[in-house]
Amino acid sequence: MGMNDMANLTVRHGSYYVRFIVPKDRWRDVGAVLGSSTGLRRDVLKSLRTKDRKTAFKLRDAALEAIRRSLNLKLAEAGLPPLHGDAVPDRMSEDCLLSEALEARRQIASTSDRTDGGDEQMGETDPRRRLIEGMDYFLEDRAEQLEKAGKDPSGYVRRFRETALGEQTPFAIVLDRWMKDRETYASQAAISLDRATLNHFSRYLADVQGLAEPPENLIGFLRAQVIEDVSPMVLGGFAEWLMDKQNLAAKTAGSRVSPLKVMWDFAIRKHILKGPNPWLGATAGLKRKAGKRKSEVRPFTEDELIRLLQADPGEGRKWAWGSAISDMMRLALLTGARQNELATLIVGRIINRDGTEGPLSGFHAQRTNRRSGHVGAVQRE
Structure with a gap:
């Protein structure tokens, strides 16, 4: 099917790079040996020095292993344990699950469901059905690999299948199309404010979910969230959270909500989401609430x-x-x-x-x- 073709690969300035994903429990160790300014390192990029897709596929696995060996050497020199090769493969990480499931979703949506054959035993069939069957075989193989690594595959398989079949909508689908559309007409200043809103919203969802610390990659965390899993009540609490926990003024909180309303409007118009827009009226009463807060205004000492x-x-x-x-x-x-x-x-x-x-x-x-x-x-x- 080719659904995992782009796993651990990315394109920058027309050239292919391999992306080695560091296990989460080793971010700090790898960050230390690589001299990361933040003290953490979640991935390592290396240029494959090619613009050809097929060549990149051939070079990928060897490049990933070379990065692993290089990191293990640095870890050993620092007296730290190596990255074990029998860990859950990088292709089964959250980032790869999302990218592969979205690619499968695009393939399924663009494949015909018109009956073109069949037999007495299997009944009628069509290209889309055969593609989905191939995906199920692909997931069986992934589940087996997870089981061998001592992991429960049920959550991985369910999320992949529901995303690929359109039964759930990750934020990534809306974000990618909306941001691409915004770049055609919005100023860089407006887009920067959009990103500030998305970062705040990602922190808010992490807080609602009880995470001890906000994710290091806020946009990556938001992309993986399922829109259907975020209730209207949770959405309705965002503006108050901005004021109560982030200490933003009412006007600023309102400006953080507005891009989300615009994004939802876009998704509804493009038939990605169903109406009505849950952000309508989300900022009502903010100024009245803020007016009750007495803040001292004075010059700095x-x-x-x-x-x-x-x-x-x-x-x-x-x-x-x-x-x-x-x-x-x-x-x-x-x-x-x-x-x-x-x-x-x-x-x-x-x-x-x-x-x-x-x-x-x-x-x-x-x-x-x-x-x-x-x-x-x-x-x-």
């Missing part, structure tokens, strides 16, 4: 300003944007400009970037239509 300027943005966090956020906070404190405006500054707005007009440089100020302020120019050496 001198000590507080010094602490903000001297703070280490990476302390206690696992992120790649600490230094950028630190720079943005300094600009915000020095200029009084809003952080969301500073985040949209582009290289073209830098004044005297090449230094031809002297030692000082700055940002071109652009007044907004809002009364709340504008992006001010800042001079720096």
